Amino acid sequence: MCDACGCSDISQAHNHDHAHTHSHDHHQRQIELGTDVLKKNNELAAQNRAFFDRKGLFVLNLISSPGAGKTSVIESLAAHFGDTLAVIEGDLQTRRDAERVIRAGSRAYQIETHGACHLDAHSIAHAAEHLDFDGCRILCIENVGNLVCPAGYELGEHEKAAILSIPEGDDKILKYPALFHRITMLLINKIDLAPHIEFDTQKAINECKSLNRAFTTFPVSAKTGEGMDKFFDYLSQKAEQRGKHE
Numbered sequence: 001m002c003d004a005c006g007c008s009d010i011s012q013a014h015n016h017d018h019a020h021t022h023s024h025d026h027h028q029r030q031i032e033l034g035t036d037v038l039k040k041n042n043e044l045a046a047q048n049r050a051f052f053d054r055k056g057l058f059v060l061n062l063i064s065s066p067g068a069g070k071t072s073v074i075e076s077l078a079a080h081f082g083d084t085l086a087v088i089e090g091d092l093q094t095r096r097d098a099e100r101v102i103r104a105g106s107r108a109y110q111i112e113t114h115g116a117c118h119l120d121a122h123s124i125a126h127a128a129e130h131l132d133f134d135g136c137r138i139l140c141i142e143n144v145g146n147l148v149c150p151a152g153y154e155l156g157e158h159e160k161a162a163i164l165s166i167p168e169g170d171d172k173i174l175k176y177p178a179l180f181h182r183i184t185m186l187l188i189n190k191i192d193l194a195p196h197i198e199f200d201t202q203k204a205i206n207e208c209k210s211l212n213r214a215f216t217t218f219p220v221s222a223k224t225g226e227g228m229d230k231f232f233d234y235l236s237q238k239a240e241q242r243g244k245h246e
């Protein structure tokens, strides 16, 4: 269970039949608390977005399960965009991902959540204080590896991208609809492994379309670089459009 949002408590709150009788008021209170937390988070996210807009940044919230390749994709972005990209990394522990991004050529700040399974708008506001955005056009936020909780927490981003990687299987989109119905970009990563692992890309895309009509798909390999150019161009266009709003 995430010790920040108590998500499993809320989602599993007695939706089973049972013989014993007792009041369910405590669950209602739990749901009210959850709603208050999200409302406060949304207010902070709006403040973050206003700050990022003033800086002329295009902000992307990158979400996937652990190991799908978020940092590997960001390393490719860092090699391409260099100093015009800033990155906020989210992990339960270690500074490893921020160190990888800095080695790849972009500025980065690491958030260690120490137990929380998602980033929230408050943590992003603090992280942003540690980054110098001079010369930056794009801010990429790597969320904690998790397909569930990060979907519910706005950070002040302009768009959400999900990465689904070939070894995870082509059946995951309908299992985690809360994320896939909110995204504007779907990266299917590790396509270099497609000859070795059964994965029906069209099925995954069709299932995503059944939840969401407004996303663009990028089949990529962060390892070989295949497909990454289209993703770079897309982000460049987004950054250009954002820059014009300054």
Ligand SMILES: Nc1nc2c(ncn2[C@@H]2O[C@H](COP(=O)(O)OP(=O)(O)OP(=O)(O)O)[C@@H](O)[C@H]2O)c(=O)[nH]1
Pocket: 064, 065, 066, 067, 068, 069, 070, 071, 072, 073, 097, 144, 145, 189, 190, 191, 192, 193, 220, 221, 222, 223, 224
């Ligand atoms: N074959 C192959 N391996 C990849 C690709 N992208 C990433 N990997 C490997 O997948 C593993 C996990 O990659 P990461 O980039 O660390 O994944 P992540 O999503 O950032 O992981 P967490 O931050 O722990 O959630 C590493 O061993 C990468 O080398 C790819 O396109 N092809």
Ligand SMILES: [Mg+2]
Pocket: 070, 071, 072, 097, 142
């Ligand atoms: Mg990572």
